[in-house]
Each structure stands twice: as structure tokens, then as C-alpha cells.
Amino acid sequence: MRNITAQATAAASQPSGADVAVEVRGVCKMYNDVEALRSIDLDFPVGKLTTLLGPSGCGKTTLLKIIAGLIPATSGEIRVNGKVVTGPGPERAFVFQDFALMPWATVMRNVAFGLELKGMGKDERQSIARKYIAEVGLTGFENKYPHELSGGMRQRVGLARAFAVNADVLLLDEPFSAVDEQNRRKFQEDLLRLVELEKKTFIFVTHSIEEAVYCSDRIVILSRRPGRIAQVIEPDIDHNESPDAIRRDQGYLDTVEEIWQGLKRYVD
Amino acid sequence: MKLFGYRVPMMASLVFWCVIWEVVGRSGVMFLIPPLSEVLVAAFHLVQTGSWQSAAVTTLNSFLIGMFFAIIAGVVLGVLMGRFKAADELFGIWVNIFVSAPLSALVPVLMILFGMGDTTVVVTVFLFAVWIIVLDTRAGIQSVPPSLVEMGKSYGASPFELYTKIILLAALPEILAGIRLGVVRGVKGVVIGQLLVSIIGYGALFEMYSRNFDMDNFWALTIILFIVAMALSALIESIEKRVDYYAGAR
Numbered sequence: 334m335r336n337i338t339a340q341a342t343a344a345a346s347q348p349s350g351a352d353v354a355v356e357v358r359g360v361c362k363m364y365n366d367v368e369a370l371r372s373i374d375l376d377f378p379v380g381k382l383t384t385l386l387g388p389s390g391c392g393k394t395t396l397l398k399i400i401a402g403l404i405p406a407t408s409g410e411i412r413v414n415g416k417v418v419t420g421p422g423p424e425r426a427f428v429f430q431d432f433a434l435m436p437w438a439t440v441m442r443n444v445a446f447g448l449e450l451k452g453m454g455k456d457e458r459q460s461i462a463r464k465y466i467a468e469v470g471l472t473g474f475e476n477k478y479p480h481e482l483s484g485g486m487r488q489r490v491g492l493a494r495a496f497a498v499n500a501d502v503l504l505l506d507e508p509f510s511a512v513d514e515q516n517r518r519k520f521q522e523d524l525l526r527l528v529e530l531e532k533k534t535f536i537f538v539t540h541s542i543e544e545a546v547y548c549s550d551r552i553v554i555l556s557r558r559p560g561r562i563a564q565v566i567e568p569d570i571d572h573n574e575s576p577d578a579i580r581r582d583q584g585y586l587d588t589v590e591e592i593w594q595g596l597k598r599y600v601d
Numbered sequence: 602m603k604l605f606g607y608r609v610p611m612m613a614s615l616v617f618w619c620v621i622w623e624v625v626g627r628s629g630v631m632f633l634i635p636p637l638s639e640v641l642v643a644a645f646h647l648v649q650t651g652s653w654q655s656a657a658v659t660t661l662n663s664f665l666i667g668m669f670f671a672i673i674a675g676v677v678l679g680v681l682m683g684r685f686k687a688a689d690e691l692f693g694i695w696v697n698i699f700v701s702a703p704l705s706a707l708v709p710v711l712m713i714l715f716g717m718g719d720t721t722v723v724v725t726v727f728l729f730a731v732w733i734i735v736l737d738t739r740a741g742i743q744s745v746p747p748s749l750v751e752m753g754k755s756y757g758a759s760p761f762e763l764y765t766k767i768i769l770l771a772a773l774p775e776i777l778a779g780i781r782l783g784v785v786r787g788v789k790g791v792v793i794g795q796l797l798v799s800i801i802g803y804g805a806l807f808e809m810y811s812r813n814f815d816m817d818n819f820w821a822l823t824i825i826l827f828i829v830a831m832a833l834s835a836l837i838e839s840i841e842k843r844v845d846y847y848a849g850a851r
Binding site for chain 1: 749751752844
């Protein structure tokens, strides 16, 4: 584990030697009189999974949606691959907390929907969708409707949809919070496999400390409202080990404990 | 329903009341109620007459045109009110007044405005049907999950695609419920409009038979109308059930 809080700002602008996919510069967000985010400066390195972690109401989902271009920042700017964000764009794909699947469409159409909106022909988009349906382990369910699937399977559809558009940056908003515990663990392992396989930049919002430590290359801890960067931690988990070994690893447990000590003061 | 431990099929109640009607009719207590069998025979003959057929065509024509505009206007206004607060505040109170107002009272005014003809009937159908479609569409649009709209935006849907591929489909169950209720009200509208104008279509026939106390034909006319209204409503309900099936996981 590497705690780089002391040099947080410096470290944030120059993340350990890698290229930067997403730059957040001086982002503030006001909801009427409520200050949700205060001058956030962050860099998200290419090919890494960065987690935004914090107590509820810290603005982590707000920050993610600002990066997605779904809500405007009050001040500051976001750059993705060097270009300033003014709205949603094809280089970013979003995975929603409540899955946001179209209940009237099959798994196939849901997964291919991003491509459909891009105007891609039916055969082409279906063959791409089929590949990602297989990658998230849903082969055989192509013609099922969302309400015929379990929560975990529905989120796999959401993930496949995000992969299918071949974006550089994947934004995941508490993707496992509506999935039951057993499925969540399996899902986290699958996600790590996909991170490895797809070589994309992941920005992941969660309120689960264990999930953050287990999955992330880098954890950004936000303080309670107004959301500011409280700590940046790089857990250094060796993902070549088996998932069960990792969950018993001393480094893993220490990191979880340290984050908990830091977050404890925000809990009522 | 169970009677003395036996399951009685639903149709039994219909048969039971038909028998009562027949008995009352045959007893001759009230000349207003002829036996059901005679009514059915009259209905059989009635549908073969030229006057009924042309009346039916006129009526159906007014009904369909009125409903067509009611559905278009109702869905458009409902979507606007569901999506934009300003539209909701501007029209909300009027829609709520009109949805419960006794619109029959307005028909004489419509006659002055649109003349004693089909136009008045079409406008009556429209006014009867449109408000409930507006309200149900609005409710449907408001219950579209925000994340579904965000999903469309983040995957690059144009504003037009956002409506045609996501919002309207997500609100479809409520829109269809509104159209079903609108159709039932529209049937009332077409009959009331024609009765008050009283020289066209079904209304003219009603007027003629009741004025001449031709009860066989009067009831025949009524029964046909009921069956058509119920069939229309059942048709839309069956579409609704299929849509609800696909929308099951909302």
C-alpha cells in the first residue's frame, strides 16, 4: 500500500509515470446553496481502475456524472484524452447503479443499443454485442428480457453495453450496490478479469471499502459535503493471487482498516 | 363464484340476467322492456337495413376522426406536461377541470360554433376523449426512470431518438391505459353528440326509435353499441397486457 495523501496534489497531477485519460481541474458543484463538490483536482491514469470512495452525500456520484457530461460543473473543467468535456461523448461509457436497461428490449438489443444509436447496421452491431455478451458470461440469454434475469445478470448486461461501444473510459456508478453479496464477489472477480482483458480506464464509484481495496489500482477518498479529496491511496494488491488469498492478505486487511479509520469521523 | 360447492362459470351471470330480462319481457309488465329474444331478432334485422349501415358508417367515421386527433393531441400535450414544468403549470389546471367537467353541457355551444353536422360530433368525441389521455400520458412520462433518460444521453441519443426510442416506449403502459379510457369516453361522446345534434348517424336512429316507442329496435341499437364499446376497450386492454409483460421489470 502506498499512501500518497501528503503529496496528494502533486501526485494527482502526475500519477506515477502513466499517461492520463481523464483530467479533473478545479471542479466545483453547487446545488442552489448547497456546495456538493469543492475544487476537485484529479488525474485518472490510462488503463487503471480508480475508485471514488466516500460516505454517502460526499458527491462521488455527482463527480462521476460531471465526468460523464450528464450534469454540468458549476466551475472548473474536465478533459478526456486532452479534450474538454461539454456533454456525453463516445469515448466514455456509463454503467448505472439501477442498470438502466430497457425493459421492452432483449438482452441483445440492450447490449447493442449504444451501437444502434451510433447508426451501426444490425448484423455488425449484433456480432459485436454477441462477443461482449459472451465476455460477461451471458451466452444463451441473448433473447431474454431484463425482467427474466437476476440483478447480477442485469448488471452484466449493463456492463456488456458499456464495453460494446468501445469507449476508452468506463464510468461505473455503484454498479454492484443492487446486486446481492454472493453475486457481488463473483462479479468483482469478473470485473478484474475484464479490466485486465480490455485495457481501458475505469472510474468506479462505491461506498464499500472492501470492494474499493479489492478492485482498485488507486483509491480517491472524498470527504463529506462539501466533497473534497481527503486521501489518495494505492493499495498495491497482487491480483495474480487467488481472490480468496487476497481477501486474507495482511496488506489488504491493513488498507481496509486504514481507510476505515480515516472515514470513521464522517459517520454519525 | 361458487354456489353450493360448485364452481359457476363467469358467463353464468350473463345468462342469468338474460333469462330475467326474457321473463320480465314476456310477462308484459312494462312495454319499455320487450323480451330479449325479440330484441335480438330486431338487432339481426336492423344490421341489414340501409339506414343502420349508413348510420353506423357516419358514426364510426366521426368517432375515428375524433379519436385520431384526441390521441395525437393528448399524447403530445401529455408529453409536454410530463417533461416541462412550465407546460404543466400552464395547462394542468385546465386539463383537470375538463377531465371531470360535464362536457355534454358544452355540445349546444359546439353546435353554434361548428354547425348541426359531423364536425360538431367529431369535436365532441375529441373533447370527451382527450383529457384523460393527457393525464395518463403525463403520469407515464413522469414515471420514466431518470436513469433511462441519462442512459440514452450518455450513449449519444439525439433528442428525437430520446423520445422515440426511450421515453415514449417507457411510458407506453400508461399511454395505452389513457387511450383505453379515452376510447370508452369517445364512444359516449359520439352518441351524446349525435343525440343532441339528432339528425345524424346513430343519434338520429336513437331519437327516431325512442320517439316512436319502437323498443325492440331501440334496445337492439343499445346492445350493439355496448358490444362495440366493450370490444374496443377489450382490444386495447389486450395490447396493454402484452406491453405490461415487457415492461414488467420497471
